[in-house]
Amino acid sequence: xxxxxxxxxxxxxxxxEVIGQEAVITTLRHALAQKRLAQAYLFCGCRGxxxxxxxxxxxxALNCTQLKxxxxxxxCSSCIDIAAGHSLDVLEIxxxxxxxxxxxxxxxxxxxxxxxxxxxxxxxxxEVHMLTKEAFNALLKxxxxxxxxxxxxxxxxxxxxxxxxxxxxxxxxxxxRLSEEQIIKSLQTIADQLSIEMQEPQALELVAxxxxxxxxxxxxxxxxxxxxxxxxxxxxMARQALGLPEWELLQRLDQAKGKYEEAFAITEQLFNSxxxxxxxxxxxARHFRQHLLAKxxxxxxxxxxxxxxxxxxxxxxxxxxxxVAIKTTPSERVYVEMVLLKILRSHERxxxxxxxxRLEQLEQRLQHSSPPPKPPTKPATAQQQIMNLAETVKKPxxxxxxxxxxxxxxxxxxxxxxxxxxxxxxxxxxxxxxxxRFAAKxxxxxxxxx
Ligand SMILES: [Zn+2]
Numbered sequence: 001x002x003x004x005x006x007x008x009x010x011x012x013x014x015x016x017e018v019i020g021q022e023a024v025i026t027t028l029r030h031a032l033a034q035k036r037l038a039q040a041y042l043f044c045g046c047r048g049x050x051x052x053x054x055x056x057x058x059x060x061a062l063n064c065t066q067l068k069x070x071x072x073x074x075x076c077s078s079c080i081d082i083a084a085g086h087s088l089d090v091l092e093i094x095x096x097x098x099x100x101x102x103x104x105x106x107x108x109x110x111x112x113x114x115x116x117x118x119x120x121x122x123x124x125x126x127e128v129h130m131l132t133k134e135a136f137n138a139l140l141k142x143x144x145x146x147x148x149x150x151x152x153x154x155x156x157x158x159x160x161x162x163x164x165x166x167x168x169x170x171x172x173x174x175x176x177r178l179s180e181e182q183i184i185k186s187l188q189t190i191a192d193q194l195s196i197e198m199q200e201p202q203a204l205e206l207v208a209x210x211x212x213x214x215x216x217x218x219x220x221x222x223x224x225x226x227x228x229x230x231x232x233x234x235x236x237m238a239r240q241a242l243g244l245p246e247w248e249l250l251q252r253l254d255q256a257k258g259k260y261e262e263a264f265a266i267t268e269q270l271f272n273s274x275x276x277x278x279x280x281x282x283x284x285a286r287h288f289r290q291h292l293l294a295k296x297x298x299x300x301x302x303x304x305x306x307x308x309x310x311x312x313x314x315x316x317x318x319x320x321x322x323x324v325a326i327k328t329t330p331s332e333r334v335y336v337e338m339v340l341l342k343i344l345r346s347h348e349r350x351x352x353x354x355x356x357x358r359l360e361q362l363e364q365r366l367q368h369s370s371p372p373p374k375p376p377t378k379p380a381t382a383q384q385q386i387m388n389l390a391e392t393v394k395k396p397x398x399x400x401x402x403x404x405x406x407x408x409x410x411x412x413x414x415x416x417x418x419x420x421x422x423x424x425x426x427x428x429x430x431x432x433x434x435x436x437r438f439a440a441k442x443x444x445x446x447x448x449x450x
Contacts, residue, residue, distance in 0.1 A: 005219070005220070005223055006190060006219040006220070006222060006223045007215075007216050007219040007220065010190055010193075010219070011053060012053060012057065013072075013074050013083070014057075014071045014072070014074070015028070015029060015057055015061075015070065015071055016071065018050060018053065018054065018057070019050070019178060019182050019183075019185070019186045019215060020049075020050070020176060020178045020179075020182050021049070021050055021054065021175055021176065024043075024054060024173045024175060025054070027173070028054070028058050028061075028070075029070035030070075032061055032062070032067065032070045033070055037062075037151070038170070038171040039143065039146050039150070039151065039152065039169070040143055040146075040151070040152040040153075040154065040169055040170040040171070041055070041058070041151075041152070041153050041154070041170060041171050041172075041173065042128075042154045042155075042156065042159065042162070042167065042170040042171070042172045042173065043055055043153065043154065043155045043156070043173050043175060044155075044156055044157075044159040044172065044173065044174050044175065045157070045174060045175030045176070045177075046157060046175075046177055046213060046214060047157060047214050047216065047217070048211075048213075048214030048215050048216030048217050048218075049175040049176065049177060049178065049213070049214065049215065050175060050215065051126075051155040051156075051175055052092075052124070052126055052155050054173075054175075055124050055153040055155055056082065056090075056124070057072065058153065059082060059090045059120075059122045059124065059151075059153065060072040060074075060078070060079055060082045060083070062118075062119065062120050062122065062151065063078040063079075063082065063087075063089060063090070063115075063118030063119055063120055063122070064076055064078055064079050065078060077117065078117060078118045081117075087118070088115075088116040088117070089115040089116055089117065089118040089120065089121050089122060090118075090122045090124065091121075091122070091123050091124065092124045092126065093107070093123065093124065093125045093126070094126050094127065095125050095126055095127040095128045095129070095130040095131055095156075096126075096127045096130045099130045099131045099132050099135055100132055100134075100135055101132065101134040101135050101137075101138050103135065104131070104135045104138040104139050105138060107123060107139070107142070108138060108139075108141065108142050111123075111142055111146065111147055111150045112147060114149060115149055119149070120149055120150070120151050121149055121150050121151070122150075122151045122152075122153060123150070123151070123152050123153070124153040124154075124155070125152070125153070125154050125155070126155045127155070127156060127157070128154040128155065128156050128162060128166075129156045129157075129158045129159070129161035129162050133163075136162075136163050136165075136166060139166065140163075140165055140166060140169075143166065143169045144169070152170075154166075154170065159172070176213075177212070177213025177214070178213050178214070178215050178218075179213075180205065180208040180209060180299065182215075183207075183208040183211055183213075183215060183218045184201075184204045184205060184208045186215060186218070187204050187207060187208070187218060187219075187222050188204060190219070190222065191204075191233075194226070196226060196232075196233065197231075197232045197233065198232075198233050199232045199233060199234045200233075200234050200235040202235035202238070202302070203225070203233050203234060203235045203237065203238040204222075204238075206235065206238045206239065206242060207221045207222050207225065207238060207242070209290075210242060221242060224241055224242070225237065225238055225241045225242065228240070228241035229241065246270075246275070246280060246283050249266050249269060249270060249280075250283070250284070250287045250303070251302065251303060252265075252266060253266060253340065253343065253344075254302075254303030254306050254307075255303070255306065256344055257306060257344070257347045258344075258347065259344070260341060260344055260345075262340075262344070263337050263340035263341045263343075263344055264337055266340060267333060267336045267337045267340060270336070271333050277326065277332040277333065277335075277336050278323065278326045278327060278332065280336065281319060281322050281323045281326055281336065281339065282323055284319055284339075285316065285319040285320070285323060288312055288315050288316055288319060289316065290304075291303065291304040291307055291312055292309070292312045292313070292316060295307075295309045295312060296309075306347075307347075310352070310353060310354075311346050311347070311349075314346055314349075315343055315346055318339065318342055318343070319339070322335070322339045350435075355435070355438075358435070359436075
């Protein structure tokens with residue numbers, strides 16, 4: 001048997017085999033059952049979402065002599081001829097290469113001849129938005145009063161380029177992009193039928209992600225992967241076959257918490273491999289977007305566990321700016337190093353929410369262990385409040401009734417307290433001070449502490 005690409009080999013023969021597009025399929029089946037047929041149908045949607053597949057299936061069903069539950073039989077002579085592409089009653093026209101008025105005139109002349117064997121004469125014009133203005137005008141004449149036995153099916157990726165006069169004479173279907181889950185499921189079915197062993201499920205996830213909602217793209221990529229792997233398929237094979245060597249570097253970055261030297265090592269490896277550094281930043285943005293989605297319970301993402309959600313939002317923001325800014329930087333290499341360092345540093349930065357909580361706790365404990373300070377005559381700003389707090393903490397022990405820092409002997413402590421007194425080690429005090437200053441700067445004008 002000769003080789004056939006997957007997209008052709010696994011083209012659905014029944015509506016029930018079509019992946020997704022449930023609403024469209026239900027409508028088409030009802031139309032067939034109730035014999036409520038429009039003169040023209042427009043199938044809109046991105047590439048590879050099944051526009052011509054559905055149009056062909058519908059054409060088959062319309063002319064099938066043994067229609068069963070709204071499905072074509074695939075055995076009658078009409079079904080067989082249509083599937084083989086030599087039916088005289090179903091004419092497929094490529095709108096991109098037959099876009100002129102002469103092409104439409106030929107259609108207009110032929111519509112009056114009865115179908116040769118089937119019930120309907122069906123014209124399927126793909127990429128219909130490519131027709132010229134004159135061609136559309138000529139087509140409109142026939143669309144206004146088509147013979148009973150004629151049906152027009154149009155498919156387009158750009159419905160906004162189709163004139164309103166044409167649109168208003170069509171029943172329109174908007175096809176959705178397929179979800180990654182739908183694509184994975186469909187590829188798994190193909191793998192099962194071909195007896196191909198998927199050693200790691202991530203391999204199909206990678207293919208599905210790259211296909212961006214197009215089943216045809218997914219099938220082509222999968223085809224490529226099958227040829228490359230020549231047997232069992234692993235995730236690393238998928239990365240190699242589909243040209244995703246950055247993957248390994250992204251994983252290293254995820255695991256590099258506390259190891260700042262990795263920022264330089266990763267950049268060097270990228271630089272030496274000759275990959276585009278600005279493209280890497282885009283990859284990075286996609287990578288962290290995936291992490292963020294996983295945190296929200298949408299899909300899974302290897303390495304997401306190393307980050308907090310708040311942190312991922314900050315990283316996404318950083319990368320949004322970086323992907324633009326790298327285009328004007330004098331040294332892409334140094335720039336990428338800096339971006340990676342910032343990402344690594346984000347592990348050690350407190351999230352703002354966390355910071356506010358810590359301050360609140362501290363404030364409560366301070367209030368419990370010392371008499372409340374004289375209320376200010378007018379409300380202090382958030383920055384003043386925090387700085388006041390910081391001042392109280394910094395005051396030397398003799399000037400304050402609060403506990404002394406750890407370097408003074410604890411036995412001199414005499415004042416009893418209902419809540420445990422705060423004991424500040426020297427380094428804790430230093431960190432607290434930094435924290436206060438940082439918070440005061442970050443919160444100024446954005447948050448009010450009551
Ligand atoms: Zn049939």
